[in-house]
Amino acid sequence: MMAASTPTAPCNDNGPLAFRPLGIDTWQEHVVYLNRDCAVCRAEGFSAQARVTVRIGQRSLIATVNTVDAVLLSMEEASLSRSACDHLQARAGDAVWISHAPSLESLRDVRSKIFGHRLDRAQLAAVVTDIAAERYSDVHIAAFLAACANGRMSLRETADLTRAMVEAGETLQWATPIVADKHCVGGVPGNRTSPIVVAIAAAAGLLVPKTSSRAITSPAGTADTMAVLTRVALDAREMRRVVERTGAALAWGGALSLSPADDLLIRVERALALDSDAQMVASILSKKIAAGSTHVLIDVPVGPTAKVRSLQDLGRLRAMLEHVGEVFGLHLAIVQSDGRQPVGRGVGPALEARDVLEVLQCAPQAPVDLRTRSIMLAGALLELCGVCREGEGGEEAERILSRGAAWQKFQAICEAQGGLRTPGEAVFRHDILADRSGQVHEIDCRRIARAARLAGAPEHPEAGIEMKVRLGDKVTAGQTLFTLNAQASGELAYATAFAAQHPAVRIDDD
Template sequence: MNSAVLRLRPLGIDTHREFVIYMRRDCHVCRAEGFQAQTRVQVTLGKRRIIATLNVIDSDILALDEASLSASGWPALGAAPGDEVDVSHAPTVDSLSSMRAKVYGHRLDAPALKAIIGDVAAGRYSDIHIAAFLSACAGGRMDLQETIDLTRAMVDVGDRIDWGRSPIADKHCVGGLPGNRTTPIVVAIAVAAGLTMPKTSSRAITSPAGTADVMETLTRVDLDLPQMRKVVEREGGCFVWGGSLSLSPADDILIRVERPLDIDSDAQLVASVLSKKIAAGATHALIDIPVGPTAKVRSDEDAARLQTLLEQVASAHGILLRVVRTHGTQPVGRGIGPALEAHDVLAVLRGAASAPVDLRMRSLALAGELLEFCGHSLPGTGHSEAWRLLDSGAAWDKFQAICEAQGGLRTPGVAALRSPIVAERSGYVAGIDSRRLARVAKLAGAPDAATAGLELHVGLGDPVERGQPLFTLHAQAPGELTYAKEYLGTHPIITLGDEVAR
């Protein structure tokens, strides 16, 4: 037997997308190579190889000649139970010295950032290394040139689409406002107007749902590049999860680590957003920045700083960009969570009487802005054109056509468990904490449980009677419903006053 070979046995351990290998501490490979827990190792099967983090086992769950992989490692290696893998020390990662330099406050040049992002995309960085890099870049520790170079590095490690025409439209919200699911509606209106809009979206980072999470409750979003091209050429637009494509692939890895860290720095946000737009071939990008006391962007000063950074980085990469600042004082729509937000989107597109008015109006405003920005509508006429396309049913028809081209339109599910949260006194809604609202929706299970989250019943200024439901929690598991309620016991979300908020 090769001294570095072990036979694979499945254990059914899910570590999300991080590659982990499990080996007995007393197996011949660990003893011969001096491997310890958390060692980075290279695992080879035929012509495929991955870099994985070692977890050691001190029980007989594995035999001495066996190893196991985390769930994501099996398909990455193309492995099957019983296959023999070669395990060796991982190659030295030279870019870690640059990562450590950033930790100590040094600026990074373009070659250093290119090396770091290249190693991240290749799977050479552990989650610990990625977390250190993200933390070192947060808090305003990256200057403009570093952000430009980081964006370029993230584009360069993946594919880049050229649609051979212009304009290619895109729209993005920087987030921080629960329920603000305008993108599917804007895409439907824009494509119905004749614009080309190949929309790629990320999953949630710090929110209860991302556009990809919402659209996945309605249709297939994990299209590869040829499939995406086919849908766009046929219908003019698409709704695709960026993680299924090789467009700025490092971004999806960084996002996976950002989520548990619950950080989203300006530089990383800008590089993430713009690298995806550039790689997807966008020529015109409309960016929505909600501003509010509990939104991601809390003040006009913060919004101005982020807007300037977005505009400067976009200009350096030759993409036209327009920023729209919107009100972020309260959530949008009623549903918070993938399926609940999908129900709101469908209601707006179908013109249902029950559709959330605020979601409809925000979508129309952004769609109108995009139509004018891309030259489809004359200045001042975009909003009325967007209104016409939505009310005529043209946007709904186009939305259905795109979903059918991607695999069919589904009806979003509903949660098994629901629990109303009622007002303890009468009064008027004086404040809604969007951050805490997002937190409780995540505790209820969103976005991993697609039907989980919460449904709002009141908005700012609304009169409320004692015992009236303020919102309803939705969950799939009793434990998650309990977590959410326990959080609400010490973290009030809706503030009631004696007078109408002005």
């Protein structure tokens, strides 16, 4: 994270306030808490939601003002959200200086976009630079995301946004002409193929510095699942060491300074449950470009309740990905996969991690669909990178997996990142039963994902859903369709109530 420049003079004429920790968690949003009657508020005209510069010692940041009563803070005290406290390394009694935040000229560009105007490269660069420097509040970021959603970004703007996101952070370079990566656009619960594909590709001799995001609207992202199994918060130096030792890494992109604006955008996207095509393309490709990737396989599940719902949607997304990829000289392969139902049995970090381990270990009970899809995608990546001729990648990927080479490679990656751990299990469980006999005709991916999130995933890694049926299965009344897993009884109750009111599995007559 970037700090604002350090002021050369005291931030206001009223002297500093004394820091008092309150332990308020606002996730990653920086907030400063002031007594509404304090001298700083009166003299500077600060009110709730004002944007201010906060300085402690040589560290500073921009934060949003929240005002409180004297019960919490005296007129000589200030407090900070946990994220701001950590960033400023604040300790009780520290002198806190507060001043007006500098005006943000790039907000004019956001307003312009809201009214339908196109932004040029310099305008998008200004917006992204301010976001990466944490000068925007979540309200500002939400306005920018909404203004860019629903087809409001041209291909040129999407490419310029991608470039701006790359240039706002660091980039990695590797001493090999082919650097492979794989990404799934998401929308299908349990589709945790990336760890398996990376292990197969690395075992085949490819360099795969894989970075992944935490979940945005899903019950788990690849980084959430891998965090169950090993340490994923690697900095650039650590990631390079892991890749040089094992040929691959499975790291959380948020711990790196690669495309740093993306993680701030994702934080607000998560709250809005919003994924726009342009932002998705810029998010995916900026991370790949910054990581030094040259050959990227992109999995696009298509289904009625997936993120990409139709072939028309796929065509639009494919055109955007291919255009931006061409601008940056990336070799892309875009693979359509089945998005009609969850993949594997587990939905949620620990449950998905268990599925991944079973596939890599070639366990008899390993979910067949996850294994088959992982082999297909790994084979396509091997062909894209020239390891195999066209049509032979799947066979080679299956051979690498079956003889244990992928499992050995995965263990080596995890050991290099800090050690391989065993997934935990949830405390509370509840079965959702079929209310009639018949055949499973439809599984709603969005409702499965929502129920898993209400059960506590991904914040509680052990929470989520265990799927017991697949499309086409014949079931009898009273048979378990899926099992909710939770770490808190209240969350289990929320998820159970949602599942009862919004059935995710539709059963029709045989």
